[in-house]
Amino acid sequence: MLHIGLIREEKQPHDNRVAFTPQQCQWIIKHNPQVSFTVQPSAWRCFTDDEYTAAGIPLSEDLSHCEVLLGIKEVPAEKLLAGKKYLFFSHTRKKQPHNKHMLQTILQRDITLIDYECLVHEDGQRILGFGFFAGVVGAHNGLLTYGKKTGLYNLVPVHRCHDFKELINHYFGAKLPPLKIVITGSGRVAAGTLEVMGLLGIKYIPPEEFLINTYAYPVYTQLKAGELYLRKTDKTYSREDFHLHPEQYDCRFLPFVTATDILMNGIYWDHRIPPLFTWNDLAKDNFRIKVIADITDDTNGSIPSNLGDSSIDDPVYGVDRHTRQQTAPYLPDTLDMMCVSNLPNELPRDASQYFGDQLMKYVFDELQRPDSAVVYNATIAHNGDLTERFEYLRDYVEE
Ligand SMILES: NC(=O)c1ccc[n+]([C@@H]2O[C@H](COP(=O)([O-])OP(=O)(O)OC[C@H]3O[C@@H](n4cnc5c(N)ncnc54)[C@H](O)[C@@H]3O)[C@@H](O)[C@H]2O)c1
Numbered sequence: 001m002l003h004i005g006l007i008r009e010e011k012q013p014h015d016n017r018v019a020f021t022p023q024q025c026q027w028i029i030k031h032n033p034q035v036s037f038t039v040q041p042s043a044w045r046c047f048t049d050d051e052y053t054a055a056g057i058p059l060s061e062d063l064s065h066c067e068v069l070l071g072i073k074e075v076p077a078e079k080l081l082a083g084k085k086y087l088f089f090s091h092t093r094k095k096q097p098h099n100k101h102m103l104q105t106i107l108q109r110d111i112t113l114i115d116y117e118c119l120v121h122e123d124g125q126r127i128l129g130f131g132f133f134a135g136v137v138g139a140h141n142g143l144l145t146y147g148k149k150t151g152l153y154n155l156v157p158v159h160r161c162h163d164f165k166e167l168i169n170h171y172f173g174a175k176l177p178p179l180k181i182v183i184t185g186s187g188r189v190a191a192g193t194l195e196v197m198g199l200l201g202i203k204y205i206p207p208e209e210f211l212i213n214t215y216a217y218p219v220y221t222q223l224k225a226g227e228l229y230l231r232k233t234d235k236t237y238s239r240e241d242f243h244l245h246p247e248q249y250d251c252r253f254l255p256f257v258t259a260t261d262i263l264m265n266g267i268y269w270d271h272r273i274p275p276l277f278t279w280n281d282l283a284k285d286n287f288r289i290k291v292i293a294d295i296t297d298d299t300n301g302s303i304p305s306n307l308g309d310s311s312i313d314d315p316v317y318g319v320d321r322h323t324r325q326q327t328a329p330y331l332p333d334t335l336d337m338m339c340v341s342n343l344p345n346e347l348p349r350d351a352s353q354y355f356g357d358q359l360m361k362y363v364f365d366e367l368q369r370p371d372s373a374v375v376y377n378a379t380i381a382h383n384g385d386l387t388e389r390f391e392y393l394r395d396y397v398e399e
Pocket residue numbers: 126129130131132134185186187188189190225242243266267268269294295296297340341342343344
């Protein structure tokens with residue numbers, strides 16, 4: 001038998017997502033009679049204890065009989081059970097200082113830690129992630145903010161909806177004014193934003209036409225890395241080369257600041273990649289963008305006016321384009337920034353189901369194979385010792 005426990009999220013503030021929904025647990029047990037689930041009760045999980053009970057999944061505070069424990073966020077050190085195999089997002093692989101004590105405890109307690117973030121397909125693409133629903137919520141929030149700012153229309157906040165289906169119902173009959181939206185990126189976040197464009201019937205326009213034309217209806221364009229960056233020396237773009245040497249590329253976004261009302265930013269970014277525009281560009285009269293949904297969300301990162309995270313309850317702040325200071329949002333001359341860092345928590349039931357689907361399809365069988373390379377490559381600690389791939393964390397845990 002394989003006993004799997006779904007742990008309660010204990011990190012503050014409490015996360016409301018879960019690795020498997022009640023229906024997914026039910027489905028797995030039906031098709032894998034050798035597997036059992038136990039769920040630790042939780043008052044803040046997006047699926048209630050009663051929903052698990054109704055699906056025939058037992059609840060128990062005590063998970064000591066489970067070999068595998070599934071969570072989402074980091075587990076507080078004092079809650080870690082010795083000798084268990086844990087899967088969660090540990091945020092330790094970049095030696096994050098705030099998680100050092102947790103990893104030290106994992107090693108002391110002979111725990112095996114498999115990090116979701118390190119589970120990748122053969123081509124290096126990540127198997128698990130919440131980006132799609134971050135994109136959905138981010139795009140919605142960008143549109144909602146623009147509606148509030150201009151007073152032209154109203155949208156309901158996503159977290160007031162029970163789930164994505166209810167959100168889609170709100171879209172029936174929604175009529176948006178003519179507005180121009182730029183979406184950046186081509187990953188899961190971008191896919192989520194495109195979903196919202198499709199649901200609202202916002203029309204795609206190729207970038208070169210978007211730049212010069214005006215439209216009587218809402219439109220969007222998408223800028224992928226190939227359209228955003230050019231190598232300084234020969235004005236070409238090669239994906240492989242860009243990933244290796246992004247500092248050798250210029251960003252070509254600038255013309256779009258004069259032709260765009262809402263920017264939905266979903267690119268991959270690190271500090272070597274040039275920002276989309278500068279503070280000086282922002283202060284110019286021809287800067288047209290009124291709202292930025294910065295889903296990528298790096299403080300002073302790809303968007304210089306990202307002055308830090310906002311929250312689901314208070315998602316938008318204004319930025320004065322001249323003083324560079326944070327202000328109240330929705331003022332006539334502010335640039336309004338939506339910089340929520342945990343967007344999928346606004347649609348936790350759908351985000352959890354999507355996550356669980358990927359986990360079921362691509363990880364579940366691997367977990368039961370003793371020689372799985374996919375699992376091995378994501379195993380940071382095995383029975384209380386760092387694995388070879390993660391040996392580079394030794395100085396971090398021994399500091
Ligand atoms: N605000 C939120 O709640 C939230 C939630 C999820 C993700 N995010 C952020 O959104 C951004 C995009 O996430 P995603 O899920 O779409 O990512 P993804 O992994 O699905 O896609 C990233 C894109 O960037 C490209 N890329 C990958 N490595 C790269 C490199 N080294 N250099 C340049 N490009 C590279 C990939 O080819 C892909 O097109 C990330 O910064 C992520 O942290 C934010």
